[in-house]
Amino acid sequence: MPSRPARCCVRMCGDSDATIDETCAPPDRSSLTLVQSGSYTILIVQGAYGPTGMSQPQTIIDKLWSSHEIVRRHDGESLLWVDRHYVHEGSFHAFAKLDQRGAKVAEPGLTFGVADHYVPTRGSRYDIANSEIARMVRQVESNTKKHDIRLFGLDDPRQGIVHVVGPEQGLSLPGLLIVCGDSHTSTHGALGAYAFGIGASEVAHVLMTQTIWQKKPQRMRITVTGKTAPGISAKDIVLSIISQIGADGATGCAVEFAGSAIRALSMEGRLTLCNMSIEAGARCGLIAPDAAAFAYVKGRPYAPAGAEFDRAVEVWSKLASDENAEFDREVSLDGGQIAPIVTWGISPQDALPIDASAPDPAREPNTERAKYLRDALDYMGIAPGKRLTDIAVDRVFIGSCTNARIEDLRAAAAVLAGRTSKVPGLVSAGSSLVKRQAEQEGLDRIFRDAGLEWGESGCSMCVGINGDLVAPGERCASTTNRNFRGRQGPGARTHLMSPAMVAAAAVAGHLADVRKLLGSRTV
Amino acid sequence: MEKFTTLTGPACPINQSNVNTDQILPARYLKWTRGMGLGKVLFHDLRFRAAEDENPDFPLNKPAWRDAKILVAARNFGCGSSREAAVYALCDYGIRCVIAPSFGDIFAGNAVQNGLLTAAVTDDEAAEIIVLLTQMPTLHVRVDLEHQDIVCGDRTYRFTVDPVRRARLLNGWDDIDLTESYRAQIAAFRVKDREERAWATPAAGG
Structure with missing residues (x-):
């Protein structure tokens, strides 16, 4: 165990109004730089350090932070370099x-x-x-x-x-x-x-x-242990996390996702997971x-x-x-317990396993919570206690920065192959390169044959500002990230889920458990 | 940036949690420049049932709260999209302070850049203020940033705000001017970093 380095004090003097008053333990002399600027000299301390020195084990968050920290002011704010x-x-x-x-x-x-x-x-x-x-x-x-x-x-x-x-x-x-x-x-x-x-x-x-x-x-760590069941995607994992910790469950935190179920995710899956951290x-x-x-x-x-x-x-x-x-902060979930999940309400935290029923405000003892449930169900046009699989959809959308990478399109196509969508829908690849790759793999044909539109790449119906909108009152099964009121257009009703689950909803015409449509197919 | 010291005025309760920036400013108004008057479309789809057709049930449409300078809401106000135009819309309407138990991180950062105070109280305190305002809509609320308290009728509440943000609001500091004074450190970091992390520079082949 290395001995704790001597603490040093850095102070910037001169005719500038700014001051640094930082006490820290530099890891070694090489991380100290003297810079002459006008009438003052600045000692810059860089590298992986913390108030208690190098001997302290560090999280990935600490390491990334310190490697980008230009200065730390006495009030605790750091100026970070942007790559x-x-x-x-x-x-x-x-x-x-x-x-x-x-x-x-x-x-x-x-x-x-x-x-x-x-x-x-x-x-x-x-x-x-x-x-x-x-x-x-x-x-x-x-x-x-x-x-x-x-x-x-x-x-x-x-x-x-x-x-x-x-x-x-x-x-x-x-x-x-x-x-x-x-x-x-x-x-x-x-x-x-x-x-x-x-x-x-x-x-x-x-x-x-x-x-x-x-x-x-x-610094917060969310660990997903064990192994997820077949047909369970990164979207199911992240919606499960949000439904458990809430839409503000990680506010003020940088989150590291860890555990065997996270390690097992492909890069596409990891991008989906991290994408929704903000939710x-x-x-x-x-x-x-x-x-x-x-x-x-x-x-x-x-x-x-x-x-x-x-x-x-x-x-x-x-x-x-x-x-x-x-x-x-630490949170842990059992990956083996995660089921395909859909949102029923107006926040990504309003998510439940597909075999559940919508909440019933009458059974909610907390009056504030009961009021929230009534408002959300009213906006969504869902009767209290209705089985989720009985909710009919009007259209589907496969796209967005959350779920429109090649693996996402393959998962949806695997469910849709040889089948017809009961409702109209749009598929918009995450990039023009993903679109081209999907076309080379023949995925566009599967979507078109199923009756869905194959569009160009963009944010599209996730945020609706390019004109791709869900009509007022319409219900959309969507691979996007936000089911806020009016997110996909004024009065639009959004249910968030994985690409495979959106494909299942398209085939069934209502919210559906993709596992029942898989048979020998893999997603 | 306009300084914030004290503020007294009508305070409108929005008794909802997770009020997101899509609600505060619907996406279709993101094309608007600041000069087009974003205050007109603040909370548009909650305030209006159709174009020009006000929703009489939305609190900001009640006579006592039309000229609100303060909003009081439940937890996680301003979650969701990073759109700073949501803060522009609040400011342009005349709102200078939002009182809530918690705020979306990006929203709170955007707020301070525009002289809007995000004052955090507990869940119970926010609920209590909302009840007080609902019972006495014409009550004027006083927010004092120096002392970090809110006077609401005969009740006084302490609020929390990040000390750095508090100092910036009290002094009306501008971030960019502040950073200018660190130009030498930035330049030194850049030189050293380019050498140590050469891989971090995008490859020319792209």
Whole structure:
């Protein structure tokens, strides 16, 4: 056990208003840097350190945090370095702030743009009928062009949803700090990155400085033990977690997902899981990178190659939480108990196993909770106590940053093959590359033969701002992430579930247990 | 940024938990620029049954709360989407403070950037304030950020707010100006980091 290093005090003096007053234990002298700037000298302390020194076992959250910490102010806020910043059509407020200040983008080479939120999935992609939507797409083109930012726009074969494109292109890597003005940025944590959504003012701050102020969140570990049953997907795992801990169950926390059921997930499954961390209120969700993550990254266009890749793997291999590292909060679930799950209400926490019945407010002793149940059931148009499998659906949607990767499309197609959907529906691949791969595999034919539309890639019916809407009062079985009131359109009713379960609902015309439709099929 | 010290005015109860930013500002208004008046469409689909057809049951439509400066809600206010325009809509309507037991992380971060105070009280206290306001809708509530208390009739409640956010609101500090003073440290970090983590730079082949 190494002896505890001497504590040192760092103070910045000079004519600046800013002060650092930080007491810490540096791991070694090499992490100390002296910088001369104008009339003052700054001692910078970097590296994996904490108040009690290196001997303390660290979580992956601590390691990622300290490797990006530029300074920590006396009030506890840290200035963190940003490795990747993704922007999209919705980032226009931030670009406007830049223009107001006449500022430039600090690191265009670390900033990447996509057109995803407003892009049409049907009809012409280039001659967009709705002028307001066309303006949004043109705006991200002009903003990125003006600031010399690489854009995956409508004319790019790599275009897609930002949270699909980033990992797919090897832009999102283990060990990185990634931000984007979109709450589902937590997705990229699947690779072992510290990734979180930010607002427009913070987007502007990152554009101008490539840094972000953050207070270190609490560290939470959610362990899913055992082995999940056949037909159980990452979506079932994450909806089970949210239904147990609640929509604010991880607020103020960075979450590490761990345990054998998590390790067993494919990278696609891990991306789905981390994507929905925000639906439990988490600042970010992540999984320690392992051989599966390294294999996923290897050979992707923007990923390190050759000797650089090997060096990176060496670093990435040390990111996993140390044995006996302490978390501020721990939650554990038995993966073997997880059943296919669907939401019945207006928050992702309103989820139940498919063989259950909708809640009955009359049986709820807590009056506040009973009122919530009545309101939610009323909005959803579901009678209290109705069996979930008796709920008829009007349409289905397979898409979004949650569940539109190739594995998701394969799972849905496996259920739909040779069958017909009883309701209309839309399938929108997570990226144009996923779309092309699905077509090469013949999945598009299965969807079309079943009677579903095969659209282009974009955020589409998850958020409805490109015009893909669920009509008022209509009920949609959806692979998306939010069943909020009106999320898929004013008055729309959304049931969240896995791609295989959406396919089952399409075949049955009502919410259905996919396990009964599987037979010899595997998803 | 406008400073926040004290605020006194009508306070509107929204007796719901998990009020998400899709409710605060429906997605179809995200195309709007700030100048288009986002306050008009705050809580649009809860406030209106159809275009121009107000829902008389929604609290903000009650005469006493039309000019509310404060909202009081149940836990997890502002969860969901990161859209900062939800905060713009609240501010443009005239809301400068939301009192609730807890807030969505991203929402709370966006709020401080725009001079909107998120004041946290306990579940029971929020419920109690909501009852008080429902019984006495015309009651003016006073929020004092310096002393971190809320005066509601003859009751006084302590609230919590992150100390860093409190200081920023009290002083009206702007993040970007603050970061400018750390330019030397950022530059030094960048140089050292590029060397130590060369793999973190996107490959040119992309």
